Structures are given as structure tokens and as C-alpha cells.
Amino acid sequence: MDNLNLNGNVPSGDLSDKWTKYRSTLPLVAPNNKLKIEIIVVGTGLAGASAAATLGELGYLVKCYTFHDSPRRAHSIAAQGGINAAKNYRNDGDSVFRLFYDTIKGGDYRSREANVYRLAEVSTSIIDQAVAQGVPFAREYGGLLDNRSFGGVQVSRTFYARGQTGQQLLLGAYQSLSRQIALGNVKMFTRHEMIELVVKDGKARGIIARNLLTGELEKHGAHAVVLATGGYGNVFYLSTNAMNCNVTAAMRAVAKGAFMANPCFTQIHPTCIPQMGEYQSKLTLMSESLRNDGRVWVPAKKEDAKAIRDGVKTALDIPETDRDYFLERRYPAFGNLVPRDVASRAAKTACDEGNGIVPTGLGVFLDFSAAIERYGKSKANILGLSNPSNAKVIELGEKVIEEKYGNLFEMYEKISGENPYKFPMKIYPAVHYTMGGLWVDYNLMTNVPGLFSIGESNFSDHGANRLGASALMQGLADGYFVLPYTIGTFLSEDISTPKLDVNAPEFTAAADLAKQRIDKLFAIKGKQSAESFHRRLGKIIWEYCGMSRTAEGLTLARQQVRALRDEFYADLYLPGVANDLNPELEKALRVADFIDLGEIMVVDALDRNESCGGHFREEYQTPDGEALRRDDEYAYVSAWEFKGADQDPILHKEMLHFDNVELKTRSYK
Amino acid sequence: MKLTLKIWRQPSQNVKGKFETYSLDNVSEHMSFLEMLDVLNEKLSFEQKVPIAFEHDCREGICGTCSLVINGQPHGPLQGTTTCQLHMRNFKDGETIVIEPYRASAFPVLKDLSVDRGALDRIIQAGGFISVSTGQAQDANAIPIEKDVASHAFDAATCIGCGACVAACPNSSAMLFTSAKVAHLALLPQGKVEAQKRVLNMVRQMDLENFGNCSNITACEAECPKGISVSNIALMNREFLSASFSSNDAN
Numbered sequence A: 001m002d003n004l005n006l007n008g009n010v011p012s013g014d015l016s017d018k019w020t021k022y023r024s025t026l027p028l029v030a031p032n033n034k035l036k037i038e039i040i041v042v043g044t045g046l047a048g049a050s051a052a053a054t055l056g057e058l059g060y061l062v063k064c065y066t067f068h069d070s071p072r073r074a075h076s077i078a079a080q081g082g083i084n085a086a087k088n089y090r091n092d093g094d095s096v097f098r099l100f101y102d103t104i105k106g107g108d109y110r111s112r113e114a115n116v117y118r119l120a121e122v123s124t125s126i127i128d129q130a131v132a133q134g135v136p137f138a139r140e141y142g143g144l145l146d147n148r149s150f151g152g153v154q155v156s157r158t159f160y161a162r163g164q165t166g167q168q169l170l171l172g173a174y175q176s177l178s179r180q181i182a183l184g185n186v187k188m189f190t191r192h193e194m195i196e197l198v199v200k201d202g203k204a205r206g207i208i209a210r211n212l213l214t215g216e217l218e219k220h221g222a223h224a225v226v227l228a229t230g231g232y233g234n235v236f237y238l239s240t241n242a243m244n245c246n247v248t249a250a251m252r253a254v255a256k257g258a259f260m261a262n263p264c265f266t267q268i269h270p271t272c273i274p275q276m277g278e279y280q281s282k283l284t285l286m287s288e289s290l291r292n293d294g295r296v297w298v299p300a301k302k303e304d305a306k307a308i309r310d311g312v313k314t315a316l317d318i319p320e321t322d323r324d325y326f327l328e329r330r331y332p333a334f335g336n337l338v339p340r341d342v343a344s345r346a347a348k349t350a351c352d353e354g355n356g357i358v359p360t361g362l363g364v365f366l367d368f369s370a371a372i373e374r375y376g377k378s379k380a381n382i383l384g385l386s387n388p389s390n391a392k393v394i395e396l397g398e399k400v401i402e403e404k405y406g407n408l409f410e411m412y413e414k415i416s417g418e419n420p421y422k423f424p425m426k427i428y429p430a431v432h433y434t435m436g437g438l439w440v441d442y443n444l445m446t447n448v449p450g451l452f453s454i455g456e457s458n459f460s461d462h463g464a465n466r467l468g469a470s471a472l473m474q475g476l477a478d479g480y481f482v483l484p485y486t487i488g489t490f491l492s493e494d495i496s497t498p499k500l501d502v503n504a505p506e507f508t509a510a511a512d513l514a515k516q517r518i519d520k521l522f523a524i525k526g527k528q529s530a531e532s533f534h535r536r537l538g539k540i541i542w543e544y545c546g547m548s549r550t551a552e553g554l555t556l557a558r559q560q561v562r563a564l565r566d567e568f569y570a571d572l573y574l575p576g577v578a579n580d581l582n583p584e585l586e587k588a589l590r591v592a593d594f595i596d597l598g599e600i601m602v603v604d605a606l607d608r609n610e611s612c613g614g615h616f617r618e619e620y621q622t623p624d625g626e627a628l629r630r631d632d633e634y635a636y637v638s639a640w641e642f643k644g645a646d647q648d649p650i651l652h653k654e655m656l657h658f659d660n661v662e663l664k665t666r667s668y669k
Numbered sequence B: 001m002k003l004t005l006k007i008w009r010q011p012s013q014n015v016k017g018k019f020e021t022y023s024l025d026n027v028s029e030h031m032s033f034l035e036m037l038d039v040l041n042e043k044l045s046f047e048q049k050v051p052i053a054f055e056h057d058c059r060e061g062i063c064g065t066c067s068l069v070i071n072g073q074p075h076g077p078l079q080g081t082t083t084c085q086l087h088m089r090n091f092k093d094g095e096t097i098v099i100e101p102y103r104a105s106a107f108p109v110l111k112d113l114s115v116d117r118g119a120l121d122r123i124i125q126a127g128g129f130i131s132v133s134t135g136q137a138q139d140a141n142a143i144p145i146e147k148d149v150a151s152h153a154f155d156a157a158t159c160i161g162c163g164a165c166v167a168a169c170p171n172s173s174a175m176l177f178t179s180a181k182v183a184h185l186a187l188l189p190q191g192k193v194e195a196q197k198r199v200l201n202m203v204r205q206m207d208l209e210n211f212g213n214c215s216n217i218t219a220c221e222a223e224c225p226k227g228i229s230v231s232n233i234a235l236m237n238r239e240f241l242s243a244s245f246s247s248n249d250a251n
């Protein structure tokens, strides 16, 4: 099986100075040569915008693409809670090593040590860069930057901008990108969707982009292609991702030979607003930061839970002694701040046991009353009020909570119609993030030379579970501080390659392929909408490849996904025409790729006979229901080679080596 | 609930549009406004008709993609709320709802309810940034910024670029949008260095894009889903005046 073993191309040397050394020995591209080198960046989220801006600053000719009408709309805009960095501004014992360690442990020992260390190392520069761009992070009264703590760690290293950290960081990157656009270093193509990758002489040399306004299939060439196209959480249909997030760019690369790594590692976020009805189009996240002050509970008695579900009782009717704060009970050391996978599964267990508190049975409480009282008292103290009334304490406490989470509380109230200051929030886990993605080496290059992948679209740094506030960090680390250097390893060999000729046969063939796919969908002339197939796919994946998985369920899921694919190609109804703005066609093309990805996910989950991070196989658990990892057999990255929808994908393994941390059973008890 | 919907249909930018009437039963009050449109589109699809094009993405009020003028108001009747956050419980059973695209010459209609808001990006490209390249930054805590100042800048920085202010303004002015960015950056020490050049260039681009003038009607503030204050416009005017006096050229 040797030929199936992948190499991450990690440079040798000590973990702590690997990156510094490597970076100073990386081949460089001279300024005059950069002016002749074109780079395509697909995506303008944190990863894409930061990479395109930085590459433009360095002097490359950058072409940047997004299906949105503006680069500022990328899904990164929705991130709420914060971004980690090992600044140790709190002096609470944080360090690069600790951030590295927490990330490796949080990821349940399924990520590459060297990449994670580099991420922790460059994290501090991200904060500097963002502040210089004018990102208005939260500050203390002394004018210095504030921090909060996030799930799964015991230090405060999360920088935040109210509940809108992603928005502010993305606007920072977008503004830098805008500057490069104005300078002519980056050419921006909005409303363009990449629907095919062009590979020439074994190297990624361009893309076919569909102009979403005219439907034209445009050929764009470059010396290298960078995918910064985000995650695939919408394979579940319902998720916290924006409606248009999709996996098409990655799957088009996979169809051209790129490997999809760890696709079954998906993250279910514990605190989202529960689903209300069948028509529902997406789920809304309530930031993890809320778990700093909110306590998660269900009624201890099943009859109370039922009374709440039936609307006979409310949370306020349940006395303290009849509440089960199940995270605090099961995980005394971390309590409500256990990592996401642990918190999500615990909520599921509580609901499976019949203690759920919303009509569907799938919901638990997130309660702020204790925090409101605590903050109220401390505020009263500061104001010098002796013996404040209960009402005064609560009033003051609610003010503090409003200052910290005002916009989240408001968002909750808008959606649910309930006031979360008075009644505990109702929450349930929902799909949120995908750790899996395109396989990349230490240079962030896929196995297709010249094709790079950054941000959520790659598999790299989070192993089997991502810690809160680490996705923003990774996207910006990749885009600002890693890719712009490592891309030189590939490009330095290509300085004499002339501008790519888009009339070359490879481009025409790729455009023809895209056209055939579109024509095929129109030719079906069936009866069911793309949306309805998407919804059904999501149900299958959520049911069998969601929070807990079994070999039996996964086997069934694979059959169902295949049957759904057949039905899709036999009965899709696609309105409108190809050469026009046609959102239904966009959706249908994306759903087709989600179906193929869905099957690979299921195959991956079936292959991994262990439980780790977000991947919980019921067959592999400890007697008290915790995940049972099997390091002896499964300490590898699974990278799948796609052989067409009707064939089994081929597994390649990248063995993981841990030289700097000891593999332990994660314990948050 | 049961609704009558009068929706603007326009096949493309250069073809004239008109209102079409649809009726929809079984609308749940828990649905969001866009989910209601999803249901209508699914129904149209099922009847083998062409669904209505409208723009949306995050559906949580942050990306600025959704637009729509609902019963004459950009983002509908609820203050401080984007269209995607609007829920059907804010409408009455049996109501007729009129849905149209934003109307402004700087925002041409592309199809049905979608418009082109690229002009807003070009205003940012003209100067809505701080010129710092990657790697040039000093330590983030090197310049302390007073909490209130940072918070004030933040308020301006929360603009989502949706363009409702333009749609709300009888003159189709983009002053609220432009001033929010000018204020965000001008209030921060990092942004002061380029403040003069920035305001001149952004205002010039705004004029080039065919946005109208501001005549202090303040409909923009009333319809802005993020509560961006018209005090930013006053700040921008001051910045612009002082920049015009002290600098004779911008670029």
C-alpha cells in the first residue's frame, strides 16, 4: 500500500523554529518576474480576500472571483464570537505552545503538528494586522484590547468585536482587497462562479467561470489557482452556513484528481436556535461565547420536560433542585465550556433520554439568570449601592449582559419571538463547520501541482474537531501569512512559463465539459426542484452521518444517496435557460456536487472505525459514553481519490506523527 | 395565513417590468419573509413557471445581500431589521403585500427583484481603507484607543452595505453609506493619516456613480437596518470641507 501513502512535505527541524527557518529558505520570485505571473484566487472570504490582497501587494497579477455581488458578502461576514491569538495580553499563562497544544488536543489528535504550530505562531501577527487596518476590536477602559475565553480552553485569548467579529475582520480584508483592486493589482470578478478546473500538463492552470448574469462560460488562465471557497456544511441542507455556501469548487477540483481529506469530520455546534418547521431554510447560531455566561440545563424530571413541551409549564416553573445542569454534572472541570463536540453530544443524549424542552423534543435551555444576578450584584457594588433590591440587581445585570451580547439577544428574540433576558434561550446543536476539505501539504498545495487551498476549504489544522474562534484565525493565517510565501515554492519553477493561452485545447475541453453538465440538467425535464433534492439529501446525511453514526446506518445512507442521485438525474425540473441569470440552475449544479460529496462523506465515516472529535461511531465508545479513539489504527488523514460517481473512491493515507505532544484520551472531566 | 403578493417581475435589465399578482395560502407566522418567498418559488417551480429572482445569503441580517422594498419600505415595516430577519408574524392574515426592487439610477435592476449595487464597492475602492500592507503592522496594543472612541467607530463600522439608505432617499443619495465608512476610519488614530485624501476621493466617486445629493430628509437613517446615524453625514461634511480647504488634490 506504499504508493497510497501521502507525504505532507513537512520541513525537518525543531517544531518551534521550523516555520521561521523554512520561510527564510523558501524560493523567492523576483519582483520583475512577479509582474508576469498570474494567480487566480477563488473566494473572497477571510482566506481569499486576505490572500488576494497580500499577493497583490507583493506584485503578482491577481484575478479574484466570487459568486456574490460583492466581495464583502462572503460567509465569513457572519462569524460572531471571536478570533484566537497567542498574545498572552492577559498574562494568564498563554503561549504559542499552549495554543498549539489546545488546538491539537481539541482536534482529538487528528491534525498535522507542524501546520498547527505554524498557525499558533502567526496568530499574533493577525491581530496586529487587523488593528492596523482599523478593525474595531473590543477594548478595555484603559484603551487596550479586551479578551474573552472560548470553549475547550482555560485561558482568555479570544479577541472580539461585539458579536460581529467576522464582519469586522472581513471588512478589514475587503478594504485591503479594495485598495489592491483600485491599484490595478487585483482584477475582481464578482457574480462569477467557478464550475470547472483546468489542468494542463498535470498542473492547475485555470478555471471555467460561469458569468452568473449572462450565463457565459468564461475561460480564465493563470500560473496557479488558489481555492478559498469555504466549507461544505450545507451538504446537510440545514446548517448555520449562509444559503449559497457550496462545495462545487472543491468537488470540481476533486473531479480533476485533487483528494478530499477527512470529509466525515464535520462540526455540530451546540448552541443554535432549534428547528421550528419543515419550511425552514437555515439554522441560526448563537455564539459559543454565550456559554461563558449561560448555563445549559434540562428538567431532571421527564414529566417536567413534557409539561414544558406541551406549553403547560415554562422554565421558570422548574425549581433549582429539579434542574439537570448536565454539562456541569458530567464535566466538572470545564463545565459549560467543554468543546463543541462534547457539548453537542451531551445535549443530544439529554434529548434522546426524553428531557428535551421544545415541541420536537430537540432542544435544551441556555440560562443567563445566574450570570445576570452575579453581574448585577457586582455592578451594584461598584456603584456603591448597599442593599440593592432584587429588581435593581437584575436591571443592572441585564445591562451588563446586553453590553456583552446585545446583538445576539436581539437576533434570538427576532427569530424566536421570546425575550431571552426573561426566559432562558432554547437551543439545540446544528451543523456549523467542516474540518474536512481538500487535502493540502505544508505549503497548502493540493496533490494537483499548482492548485492550492486555504481557509475552511482545506482540511488542514483542526483535526476531528475545531475549537471556537480558530476558523477566523486559520483563514487569515493562511491568506495573510502562509500562502503568499509558500506559493513561491511552486511559482519559482514557473517564472519562464508565458501567460496562459485560454484557447489551448485543455481550456476548450473544460468549457465543453461544463456546458455538457448544464445541458444534461436542462434535458431531464422532470418534476422536482433542486431544492427538494437538497432537502432530502440533507435529511439522509443528518440522520446517518450527523452527531452519531453506525456502520449499519452509514451503509444504508450510501444506498439512499445513490438512489437519490439516480432520481435527481431522472426527475429534476430546471426552469429558465442557461444563458441568463438563473438561480435555479446555480442551485441544481451545486446540489449535484453535494450529492457526490455526500457519498464520499459516508464512505469516509464508514472507513473510520473509531470515534474522534466530531465523528462519533456508536460502536466505539467508553462505558460512560465518551468517544473511543483508536490511535493504533486510525492516526491518519484519510484522503479520497474520486473515481466517478459510479465507482468506489480510493483511500490514500497520510500517517500522522506526534513528536511534541503525547496522545492522550481527551478528558474535560 | 393567506396572502396576496404583488411582485415586480422584470426578465432583464433592458426589458420593461411589471407587477404580477400571486396568492399564497398556508403561510406560517413563524416563517421568515424570505422563507415565504421560497415557498412561493417552490410552488412556481412545481407549476413549471419561472421562480422569482431575489438576492439573499446569510439570512441573519449581516451580509447585506437581501434587499427588497416591501409595501414601500426598504427591508419592510420593522425598524432595525433586514428583510431576511423579518418574520410573517409582522403581517396580517389576508393582507396584500407589494414587493419591488430598490429603485435608484445607480442601482440598475438586473432581474425581478435583484439590482446591481456595484457602485457601493467602487466607493470603497476609491478610498475606504487604511493603506497598510500585510506585515507592516506594529504590535496591536502599541496604540491604546479610548473605549468610547473605539465604540463610536464601531457603530459606524457596522454598516452592512445593503443600500437601503439609497433606496429610502428621494434623491437616491449614498451619503449615509459613504459617511459611515469615512467616520469609522476617521475616528480611529490609524485612519487619521489618510483622512483628507480618503474623504475627497470617496465623495468624488459617489458623485461619479450618479447618486443624488443629500437634502437632509433623513429617511436613510429611518430605514437603515443597522441604525447608522445621520450624525456620520455631519462628520463627513466637516471632514470634506476641511479637506477641500487644506488639500488641493486627491487621488
Ligand SMILES: Cc1cc2nc3c(=O)[nH]c(=O)nc-3n(C[C@H](O)[C@H](O)[C@H](O)COP(=O)(O)OP(=O)(O)OC[C@H]3O[C@@H](n4cnc5c(N)ncnc54)[C@H](O)[C@@H]3O)c2cc1C
Pocket (backbone or CB within 6 Å): A042, A043, A044, A045, A046, A047, A048, A065, A066, A067, A068, A073, A074, A075, A076, A077, A078, A079, A080, A081, A082, A083, A165, A166, A192, A193, A194, A195, A228, A229, A230, A231, A240, A241, A242, A245, A246, A248, A249, A285, A432, A433, A454, A455, A456, A457, A468, A469, A470, A471, A472, A473, A475
Ligand atoms: C454563523 C457562523 C458563525 C461563526 N463564528 C465563528 C467565530 O466566532 N470564530 C471563528 O473562528 N469562526 C467562526 N465561524 C467559522 C468561520 O466563519 C468560517 O470557517 C470562515 O469564515 C471561513 O472563511 P473562508 O474564507 O474559508 O470561506 P468563506 O467566508 O465561506 O468564503 C468563501 C468564498 O468563496 C466564494 N466561492 C465559493 N465557491 C465558489 C465558486 N465555485 N466560484 C466562485 N466563488 C466561490 C464565495 O463567494 C466566498 O467569497 C462561524 C461560522 C458560522 C457559520
Ligand code: SF4
Pocket (backbone or CB within 6 Å): B158, B159, B160, B161, B162, B163, B164, B165, B166, B176, B177, B180, B223, B224, B225, B226, B227, B228
Ligand atoms: S448605511 Fe445602513 S442602509 Fe445604508 S448601506 Fe449601510 S447598513 Fe445599509
Ligand code: FES
Pocket (backbone or CB within 6 Å): B055, B056, B057, B058, B059, B060, B061, B062, B063, B064, B065, B066, B082, B083, B084, B085
Ligand atoms: S440575507 Fe444577509 S443580510 Fe439579509
